[in-house]
Amino acid sequence: MAQIGIYYGSVYGNAQQLAEDVQEVLEELGHRAHVHHEPDLAGFREVEELLFISSTTGQGDIPPNLEPFVLELESTFPLLKGKPFAVVGLGDSSYGETYCGAGRRLFALLEELQGEARAPLLKVDACETLDPQDEVLPWLREVYS
Numbered sequence: 001m002a003q004i005g006i007y008y009g010s011v012y013g014n015a016q017q018l019a020e021d022v023q024e025v026l027e028e029l030g031h032r033a034h035v036h037h038e039p040d041l042a043g044f045r046e047v048e049e050l051l052f053i054s055s056t057t058g059q060g061d062i063p064p065n066l067e068p069f070v071l072e073l074e075s076t077f078p079l080l081k082g083k084p085f086a087v088v089g090l091g092d093s094s095y096g097e098t099y100c101g102a103g104r105r106l107f108a109l110l111e112e113l114q115g116e117a118r119a120p121l122l123k124v125d126a127c128e129t130l131d132p133q134d135e136v137l138p139w140l141r142e143v144y145s
Contacts, residue, residue, distance in 0.1 A: 004033045008054060015053050056099070
């Protein structure tokens, strides 16, 4: 099974908790998974697969804990050469055009870095889903089984 690096962008802790829950499920499925609390390029290059989970803040922005790493990816542009990835975007559709802005930006960046999407961007709407685990964990089991 795959070695999966989990990266999260969180303001209030929801995406971080979800990342930790996702790690447990991936390990139950037989994968080796690690949540990168302080991501760096070395760890990013070493993992076999990537999974990003991010809430959206401000005007569709990536949360402050993940933004420096994303800026580093954008500036150094480490090509992924087909490395599989998936992105979960957490947002609130009442914000209109900025809904899941961080997830959309991450998905586009990973495609631009020549990664291969395991699945389309999963958008989780806080207006419809109170607990993102209810939507993300079944999706995860389907995508990573």
